[in-house]
Amino acid sequence: MKQKPVEDVITFDDIYSIGPLLNLHEREGQEARIEWMRHVMSNEFGGFDDMVINTTIAYDQLFNTKTIRMDLRHTGEIPSEKFKIIYESKKHFHHGRKREVTRRVASFCRNRSYT
Known part of the structure; x- marks a missing residue:
């Protein structure tokens, strides 16, 4: 069986x-x-620059209490009015180049206690 030539894909x-x-x-x-x-x-x-919002941590800090708690699996679970509050707070924004943002967010998550 004859092999087809390999073609380059540019993204x-x-x-x-x-x-x-x-x-x-x-x-x-x-x-x-x-x-x-x-x-x-x-x-x-x-x-x-790239901007990342850690919505899980932001939601936890802004809305979860000792008596009411919602554990998020993804950003789509956040009601729009609460997402607007998270966005406007700007407290949980991470700015920078993609590699630097990823490093800072990973470091933040490692150092954060979720208990």
Whole structure:
């Protein structure tokens, strides 16, 4: 049986349903897209970094009490009005590059007691 030739797959870590796409195959087009993303998608601190919210810890600290407790399995279980409070508190945000955010969140979780 003849083996098919291996083909390369190129992936792009971006959302192409928004933003400029003109000349993405050229450096000028890529730079224009990055500048557009910085202008439109930047956070309130002016940065264009990844942001992570540890919703499990945030929900626990903001809403769980000694008599009422809800253990979350995923963010989708949080009612929208409570998620809005978590988002507006900004206390549980972790900003930075993806690798740094992951490291900081993992460190935070290791040092946090859930008892």
